[in-house]
Amino acid sequence: MKKVIIVEGKSDKRKVEKIVREPVDIICTNGTIGVSKLDELLEELMDKDVYILVDADKSGDKLRKQFKRELPEAxxxxxxxxxxxxxxxPEHHLATLLLQANIEIEAKYLDIRMNGL
Incomplete structure (x- = not known):
């Protein structure tokens, strides 16, 4: 099944792209997301494994709540x-999160993780 990672911004997307090894779609919400845009997105996400990776702040919490309501299987x-x-x-922190979610990461991050750096 195709995997999709939802992030907030382009800098988040660039960071995740460097770490992920397998083909995944990375979608930016560009902050908060309106109802019509969310409806479009939900249609696009049907029959895909969806991962939500947003900031640990107020806007990230708001997005997470919105997705939990509309896409609880994510x-x-x-x-x-x-x-x-x-x-x-840090890249090693994100690599660990992605690996725990069964998303393939670049080998150099496996080495870092195994060595505890």
């Missing part, structure tokens, strides 16, 4: 609150 990935933003999270 898997929610949580960055450590100390990093606040996906784009500001």
């Amino acid at each position: 898997e929610f990935l949580y960055i450590d609150r100390k990093y606040k933003e996906v784009a500001a999270s």
Whole structure:
């Protein structure tokens, strides 16, 4: 099944793209998402494995709540609150989250994770 990762912004997308090895669609919400845009997105996400990876802040919490309501079958990935933003999270932290969600990551992040760096 095709995998989709939903992030907030383009910098989040670029960071995740560097880490992920398998083909996944990474969709940016560009912050909050309106009802009509959400409806379009939900249609696009049918029959896909969806992962929500948003910032650990007020707008991220709002998006997460919205997706939990409209797309409860999605898997929610949580960055450590100390990093606040996906784009500001260390690559090894994001790699660990993605790997735990059964998303293939680049080999160099496996090495970092195994060595505890």
